[in-house]
Amino acid sequence: MRTLRVSNHVYQQLTRLLGELTVQSGTMKTFNDVVENLVSRRVILPPEMLKHIQESIIANKQLGYATKEEFIIDAVQRRLRILSGDYKLIKLPKEKYEKLESAIREMKLPYLNAADFIQKQITQKKAT
Numbered sequence: 001m002r003t004l005r006v007s008n009h010v011y012q013q014l015t016r017l018l019g020e021l022t023v024q025s026g027t028m029k030t031f032n033d034v035v036e037n038l039v040s041r042r043v044i045l046p047p048e049m050l051k052h053i054q055e056s057i058i059a060n061k062q063l064g065y066a067t068k069e070e071f072i073i074d075a076v077q078r079r080l081r082i083l084s085g086d087y088k089l090i091k092l093p094k095e096k097y098e099k100l101e102s103a104i105r106e107m108k109l110p111y112l113n114a115a116d117f118i119q120k121q122i123t124q125k126k127a128t
Contacts, residue, residue, distance in 0.1 A: 004035075045072075 006014065014034055021037055022029045050068060057065045065071040081087045100114040111117040 014031055017034045017038070018029055018031060021034055053068050053071050057063075057068065057071055065074070082089050097114055100117070104111050104114060104117055109117065111120060
């Protein structure tokens with residue numbers, strides 16, 4: 001067993017992670033368990049990517065990401081859904097998407113946005 005010195009800030013983060021790990025497992029955990037867990041599941045991303053993620057979170061607060069981890073988890077989950085074959089990614093130029101949104105607003109159609117319009121068109125088509 002070795003002693004590890006950490007700052008108060010790191011200690012607080014480890015304590016938070018200890019609580020999360022204990023809740024997830026349903027059993028008492030130790031700081032050693034937290035460190036082993038962190039080491040075994042780490043993913044090292046390039047600094048430029050982490051900076052871009054942080055900038056995206058700040059620029060798009062309306063999306064609700066509070067941390068880089070939340071953003072990364074969501075991105076990975078979305079990619080896995082596409083790779084599962086259960087979903088199909090449709091690439092549409094932003095300009096055309098915005099034109100559709102504008103047309104929906106101008107015609108005062110009962111849709112929230114272009115995505116809502118497309119989803120409801122598909123749903124209605126399936127029902128008929």
